[in-house]
Amino acid sequence: MKVLKDILYKVAIQAVHGSTHIEINKIVFDSRNVNAHDVFVAIKGTLTDGHLYIDKAIALGAKAIICEQLPEQLQQQITYVVVQNASEALAYMSANYYNEPSSKLKLVGVTGTNGKTTVATLLYQLFTNAGYKVGLISTVKILVHTTEYKTNHTTPDSVLINYYLNEMVTQGCEFCFMEVSSIGIDQHRTTALDFAGGIFTNLSHDHLDYHHSFAAYRDAKKAFFDQLSKNAFAITNADDKNGALMLQNTAAKKFNYAIKTYANYQAKILENHFSGLLLRIDNHEVWSKLVGNFNAYNLLAIYATAINLGLPQAEVLRLISELNSVTGRFQYVVSPNQITAIVDYAHTPDALENVLKTIKEIRTKNENIITVVGCGGDRDKTKRPEMAKIAAQYSNKVIFTSDNPRTENPQTILDEMEKGVPAEYFNKTLSILDRKQAIKAACQMANAKDIILIAGKGHETYQEINGVRHDFDDFKIVTEFLFVNQ
Template sequence: MNTVAGDTGVTINELHFDSRKVKLNDVFVAIRGSVSDGHEFIKKAENQGALAIVCEEMPEERINGITYIEVEDSKKALAYMAANYYDNPSENLKLVGVTGTNGKTTIATLLYNLFQKAGFKVGLLSTVKVMVGDEEFEAIRTTPDSLTINYYLKKMNDAGVEFCFMEVSSHGIDQHRTTGLRFVGGIFTNLSHDHLDYHKDFAEYRDVKKRFFDELPAAAFALTNIDDKNGAVMLQNTRAKKYTYALKSYADYKAQILENQFTGLLLKVDDQEIWSKLIGNFNAYNVLAIYATAQLLGLETLEILQIISELNSVNGRFQYTISEKEKITAIVDYAHTPDALKNVLETINSIRTKNEELITVVGCGGDRDKTKRPKMGHIASALSTKVVFTSDNPRTEDPEQIIKDVEAGVEPQNFKKTMSVTNRKDAIKAACQLAGKNDIILIAGKGHETYQEVNGKKLDFDDFKIVNELLKQLDK
């Protein structure tokens, strides 16, 4: 039961959970975060003119004229308040959420591109960027806070957006950032080892993802990858209409890979052949998810197939360049989980003729799940001909210690394949120097990111730009 002290009939100005932004007649929502507790800043918000305070614990000293509301969960309260404050914008468009460990950005972005090409006004909330029709905004995190989400959804309403595709992370679900939103559909991609620095164990990580589907309304659709052993779990308690997609199992939407090359994929989707510029088995799943979603949202089959064949890969997702003289292929990919790295390396190995070397540059992020580091080292060294271990986003950790954690997973027979170069640019340079004619370089972990995070600072760093420059120098 909520406890109220003061008048709830007052007219407020803005909502904030950051006390620094509070001005006269605003509401301050005190949220307990992993770094700081908003309850410590209630006094500051009062001094700055807050008219109402929403908190999980009533302050001992309360000021006359300020309304205090004690709630069980501030994050949940903020989500409902944010939706109401912006007139429940998710109800005025068709919002589809994409969740899973890998593939969220690719699926959400390509759905945005597909529906835009089909002539609709579309919105996108992704790791890489936020799009309101044609207008682009910088993304802060995979699933923004509930205030930011509703702010952009309201902008989409004002711009006449009909469809919005949104990445939904486990953090976002767990912290109620998506609470109070009305989704017309949810897509589950896959589940593998990630974010176990945040979730206690894999079961909790899985169950948080499942909660997204549990909360979908009966009128929505729930589309799941049934080839993933967790795919069926997502549908167990959902009220939404259930649909499945697969390459290997019986499913509502089925695809078969006919050709898999560096230039793209030839797929048979529901007895129709389709060529996609996307590369690799994992992208066959992404294409199938996009196809199924577009059908469930009412687009015509032939139009969907035609547009899919025109779609290009997403920045930092199997993004490749080939040097002019030596014909060295450099691939930049966001693969930062063991499963994603394995998928990318297996895809390259299934396409290459084995006459070429496969040189992998990889590291792991600091202040994140440490248990995946040796797994990354094991996979990189087992599936590549040469590996350069390097720094990723070390954040507040020692990059050399992170590399040692990664190296711990290398089996004795693979030691000779590996080397360590802490400076990431030097590591990419070393890979370029190791590469001979027609060889393949994979630079994994950062993908679309144009920075490196070191001790609280974001330094300019773009894997794709750097490898292009280095390959051009080699070609001289």
Template sequence: MSRLKDILYKVSLEAVIGDTNVTIKDIHFDSRKVELNDVFVAIRGTQSDGHDFIQKAVENGALVVICEEIPEKTINGVTYVRVKNSQEALAIMADNFYGNPSKNLKLVGVTGTNGKTTVASLLYQLFTKAGFKVGLLSTVQVLVADEKFPATHTTPDSLTINRYLKMMNDAGVEYCFMEVSSHGIAQHRTTGLVFAGGIFTNLSHEHLDYHNSFAEYRDVKKAFFDHLPASAFALTNVDDKNGRVMLQNTKAKKYTYALKSVADYKAQILENDFGGLLLKVNDQEVWTKLIGTFNAYNILAIYAASELLGLTTIESLKYISELTAVSGRFQYFISEDKITAIVDYAHTPDALQNVLDTINSIRTKNEELITVVGCGGDRDRTKRPKMGHIASALSTKVVFTSDNPRTEDPDKIIEEVEAGVEPQNYKKIMSITNRRQAIKTACQLAKKNDIILIAGKGHETYQEINGVRKDFDDLKIVTEYLKELKK
């Protein structure tokens, strides 16, 4: 139970009708969850407007309504607070309601198009190995020390974030690593949180269905660094042309990492094969089970962040050598028939190219590289032909298929992907809408020493079609078919 005036601390108020000295039980932005003496925050979303549900929330027992527009008809005994931005107000209120939990641990945010999950998850692994109690807020899962919770968004809503951070406080967690998405930044989900550090991985074509332009997408990412405190560190990949942009206005201490450019933290790839990577990091050699140039960047970011958070070079390198792959991120196995199957979350042109380049740099070219890939529905359509072009140019065979079509016609999505295929690559491609059948076909096409890449869904264990999520696990399915074909 909290007093309203206490949880409104630092919220910019435009008008108040009623009493702010009331005691409230909980905060919600979904009117269906509101109970007696709760606060309802009316948020304008992409699908619906919370202001349309103010009356319903009051009927359910809301004692307080936070809104950008006070309704014409108000109810006696209910406090109405007008704010400029309800999402920002919700974030600050959530922080206050849960006792400002981010101040009680070292919270590090990881942002960028690709690599967020890997960097955050591996930092969780590394600091756990180092003997600390650690938290993780990621696309794959939420971890409060050893306790696991399912993840619903890359960056959860601000109430959920602060509730998990409070649980971490109660569990004695010292470090938390968190993926910070562009949607999360734009929707103020991270507002009010105190970060000990921020990491920028890279920036490429993504989410242009939500952001109006690439420049807007970049500037939203930059806003995260603009708001870091002077006590924090800002660590950025300067091999990416947008890397230094992130540091332009930050008050945080600035650090850089790179494979190709002059930087505070440098790495060189000495060996790269299906056994792992041998890297020279700031003149120290380290071997890791992770594979590929993109993972060399991830490892370098992890190494730099661990040192900036107080671990010694020897500790960092020791634990890096023990790290294991993150679910759905270049996760692979070799069948009894010596067929290598790789499952990866690559769902952007840049990520797909990175994975295919990595495979091509390792393989001998005597074997086939069969790629199964599609694009999600109700998302950025402009990337679809690019994905088709990259998959067909860098593979020996491609099966275009359905990803998560959501409310779109999967056949139409595949047509847009196929539009990017150049004439010389037409013979390489086939299209099978049913994803299970597409994976089975890839397995049937594969011979000894061939490589199958199943891209786009990675760790996801479902396929979403017309609002219904059905069980679907790429890794499980390809494993079953390769075993079946062996028989």
């Protein structure tokens, strides 16, 4: 039990009805999860308004209500606290409830359109290999040292973040690397966290279904750096046109990295193969098992971060050479007849273009590139024709197919993608609604030494259709068609 007054520290309170000297069990913002003596935080979400469920929460046993607007009728023996922003209040309350765990380890946030998962996961891997106990909060999973938990969001809610950070502290973790999404920032999920550092990877077209404009999306990313303290460091990609903007108003110590321009941390790509990258980082050569120009940037961000966290340069370079690629990020398999199949999470125009450019740079020019790609339902529709155009431009053959249609008609999604294909590319595209059949068709089309790219879902092991998640793993399916069915 915690005293309500204690967990309201730093919350912008506008009014209180009742006593804050009551003991509460836990913090809840989903009325379905309320139990006796809980405090219910009524949040105005994108789909529903928590204020509609205040009476239900009280009926289930809530003893305190945090809200932005008071109900018309107040119930006796219930404490009502009116706040300026319920999402922000939830963040401070969660940090207070778990005794501010982010201040007890070095928490580093990674934000940007592409590369967040790779950078955060590889930093976890690098510091673990260096002998530290480390935590990870990512799109793919949450790791508390070596214990793994599944996750449904890039950036979990405030309660879960602080719960897992507290578990990390309890387990003796010294570092935590965390993906920070624009939506998570906008919804205050990272408010009240004490970040030791922040990393900006890049910025391109994504999440406009939520933010409605690129400027709003960009500014949400920037807000993360604006909130860093003077004791933190901020590392940005100087080759991205929005990199300097991210650092404009931050109080943190500023650093940048680049391949094309002058920066605090610089790299040059010496060799780029399917087997890996040879880089020169700050005049030291290092070999990495990761592939592609985009991973050169990811590795440089990792290098800069590790240096700022106090690791010796020589050790960082050695550890970089030992890093293994992240599941679903340029993950590839080669069949007995030398067909290369690549599975990648690329689900934005920029990410898809980066992967296809990398493939074109590495191939010997005699191989065909066959791309299987779709777009998610109930998400930003404006990127659909753009992704289709990119796929057609950089591939010899393209198969448009379902991604996670969610509640949308998958055929409608394909129709919207096809509108982006220029007339000169029509003859190299086709649509196969069933994703498994699309992957099968790509394998049947491929000849020896051809390259198949399956883009969009990457690490995901499901396909979501009308609210139901069905088992679906791109990598397992393409491997089956290339090996088992030969």
